[in-house]
Amino acid sequence: MERGLRASFMAHAYDFYKPNLSSEYPAVDGKLSIQCYLKALDNCYQLYCQKARKLSALTGDSSNDAVGINSFDAVVFHSPYGKLVEKSFARLVLNDFLSTPKETILELYPGLEKFSNIKLEETYFDRDVEKGFMAFSKELFKRKTLPSLLLSNQVGNMYTASLYGGLVSYLISKSVEELGGKRVGFFSYGSGLASTMFSMKLVAGPKLSQLVSQLTYVHDLLAQRRKIxxxxxxxxxxxxxxxxxxxxxxxxxxxxxxxxxxxxxxxxxxxxxxxxxxxx
Amino acid sequence: MERGLRASFMAHAYDFYKPNLSSEYPAVDGKLSIQCYLKALDNCYQLYCQKARKLSALTGDSSNDAVGINSFDAVVFHSPYGKLVEKSFARLVLNDFLSTPKETILELYPGLEKFSNIKLEETYFDRDVEKGFMAFSKELFKRKTLPSLLLSNQVGNMYTASLYGGLVSYLISKSVEELGGKRVGFFSYGSGLASTMFSMKLVAGPKLSQLVSQLTYVHDLLAQRRKIxxxxxxxxxxxxxxxxxxxxxxxxxxxxxxxxxxxxxxxxxxxxxxxxxxxx
Incomplete structure (x- = not known):
């Protein structure tokens, strides 16, 4: 765990709650849920980056100077469903984009210049922005987040477990040698709402090897599922x-x-x- | 707060729970509730006394050498109803009694010798034991606990608030001068169950005076209640x-x-x- 880099955001929102006690099912407003999730993500990420820059100035460790999507080898998200995670990854790139000096946009984000004056809180449902940034970040997403979606995609909505299932998915997607030294960002979200972004560095060594070797059962269990x-x-x-x-x-x-x-x-x-x- | 003297006891018990989600009311088994409460009290008190003796040995402060009901100027209980609190106070005396060397029982607990071989966990509903210890501790109870029952008796069952309402009741029962230096024991209980015993010393000074002077509204509010x-x-x-x-x-x-x-x-x-x- 990277200390000093935990960023949380909470708000009072009627997002995915269970008010009807005689029903097993929650009350769902899909559009509101997406907005809540993305807003929480924006806030956590901005605070995370801010803390990272502060920490960098304090410790002299320049690795956090310009924290952004490229600072992470992997980003694991709370996953209600895969599409939202893909949108969320693009959203981090959008956040990076908006904090980039205008003069470098043409070079770093070719084709996205037209979005340079948008406001984050007006883009939750902006299809153009979404499409533009999802296309732009597609390859990055495949590399940094798709490996963590194995269990989410196979098992479906797991609530709290989805984030840690994401970590498990990531850990079994690579060899131990590849994992050592990797920096992983996490976005944890609970409706209501409370959310936190944090990160960890995977330290190569016997502990990591042991952890990963203990996860071989995951593929086995997935294979043993029965169709109904x-x-x-x-x-x-x-x-x-x-x-x-x-x-x-x-x-x-x-x-x-x-x-x-x-x-x-x-x-x-x-x-x-x-x-x-x-x-x- | 007296540090190092917090003693907790928890158990899985179906005591006063709300399983029927379409009803506002809990499921109540009165006899089980009493047993749970008294068992939690026994356990917390014994652990509290044990910690106090240990602390005493560590710090050289002899005031906790023989911690017992006489170490407290007041004992405030979570109060579902007054009678149980009176029983509970007697129960602390019963605990003291059972940890007293046999040779001093005749002197310290005249008339209770016949109970010297009983086992705590067999006495939850022993009327003889209850009667004997309630009679023996009646005056002590009046002095150490009754003042803290004003709000419980006037307002009824308050759950969590009953313990802190007990503290308020105690604070408005005496002058600030009398309160300074007093040691107060607390027994907090929540069905399910989780319970804690802790204690505090009231430090004479402007803070205590201010706290007590801010509580004058309590009697006023009680007087303003309307009969229905x-x-x-x-x-x-x-x-x-x-x-x-x-x-x-x-x-x-x-x-x-x-x-x-x-x-x-x-x-x-x-x-x-x-x-x-x-x-x-």
Missing amino acids: DPAEYSKMMESKEANYNKAPFTPTSSTDLLFPGTWFLVDVDSQYRRTYDKVK | DPAEYSKMMESKEANYNKAPFTPTSSTDLLFPGTWFLVDVDSQYRRTYDKVK
Whole structure:
């Protein structure tokens, strides 16, 4: 973990909340969620860069002088879905672009000059800006962020776990030799909203080797997944919905699909007391 | 705050929990709650005393050598209801009793000798033990704990606030001169359960005077309360129950009964977004 470089942003927002206590599902306003996420990202990134420059001046370590997307070997994002992460990566480049002296824009961002007077908070849904910066950052995105999206893309929305699943994905995407010395940026986000950007440097050595070697099971588990027919899946979801908050309740579903070691609900008694067991 | 003397106890217990999300009310098992509370109290107190003795040995400050109920000028408890607090105070004396060398029991605890072989965890509902120790500690309780029960007795169950309402009650029960130098023990409890015992010494001086002088409003507010007819109260509670979790919802109840500065709910919109206002 790089100390002194943690940047947080919080706001009161009705983004993806669960107000209806008799429903398992949250209230979703997709457009608001995107705006909240991107706004949080802008704020965290700007504060992160500001702290990095300050730290650089304090320590004399010039590596943070001009912190920007190129300072990171990888950037891992909280991932509700892949497209938003791709947009977010482009958004970091847009932030870099807006803090670049005008005279160097033509050289560093060819083709994007026309955007040099835009305001960040007016571009959350600006298709031209989005398209321009996504095209411009496409190759960088593939290199720095796509490797961290393996689990998100395969498993779907995991909330808190998505960021750390992103780190796992990144760690299993390269050899230990390649990983040593890499600097990884993280953007953590929780609806409501609270968000933090932080970074770490992967230190080559036995600890990193051990960590990475312990992750070989990930590909195995992914390969062991079983396909379920959409109709069967819908039935499972309907049953979940019908039994939400019920007491007493004893699930009748099979545990055959669960991996060994998975905890599952055995029973809810009439006082709503829950009993769990673990798949052998 | 007395540093190094914080003692906590936690356990997984279905004590006073809210599992039914469509109801405003918790699930209550009175007997279990009492057992949880007393067990937590025993554990916190024993650990507190143990830490105090250790601290005493470390610092050479002999005041904690034989920590016990007499080490405190006041003991403030989390208070679901007054009777349990009275029982709890007696329970601390019972703890002291059990850690007292047998040869001194006759002298220090006359009339309680017959209890010298009991086990704490078998006495949660032992009426003889309870009666014996409550009678024995009655005067001590009046002196050390009763003053802190003013708000609990007048306002009823306040959850977290009950402990700090207890401190306020104690502070307004004496003159500033009397308060200076007093050592106060606290027992904080939350169902579920998590509990902590800690203590503070009230330092005579301008800060204590200022704190106490700012509390004169408490008696005034208590005096300004209005009596409500039980039938009217029941109607208010029924309306609350009927409108629990409703959206959209606009309360129709009057804010006349609320003190100036109280926040109240103005509206819940169809998306469950809540708007509040403050009584002028």
